[in-house]
Amino acid sequence: xxxxxxxxxxxxxxxxxxxxxxxxxxxxxxxxxxxxxxxxxxxxxxxxxxxxxxxxxxxxxxxxxxxxxxxxxxxx
Numbered sequence: 511x512x513x514x515x516x517x518x519x520x521x522x523x524x525x526x527x528x529x530x531x532x533x534x535x536x537x538x539x540x541x542x543x544x545x546x547x548x549x550x551x552x553x554x555x556x557x558x559x560x561x562x563x564x565x566x567x568x569x570x571x572x573x574x575x576x577x578x579x580x581x582x583x584x585x586x
Contacts, residue, residue: 517573520557521580528554532578535560535568 524532527550534541541551551568554560559574570578 517576517580520559520573521577524577524581525550528557528559529581531568532559532570532574532581535570535574536578541568 527546530544531541531546531550531554533539534544534546551560554574555562558571559577560568561571563569
């Protein structure tokens, strides 16, 4: 069985729209007003970085939080 990719690798390979969506979901910002395409949400769900809660709102998964931390590590 193949090992899952490292968090840093996943973070480095994210497109700009995917990074923006992660930040929007983490901060509660309206991702549609940030001009993130709806297809991006589907891609991020498939990647396992975001999910929908019972009310239909986007939330970060544990993997999404780890990737966001890896992105922020280079900033802070």
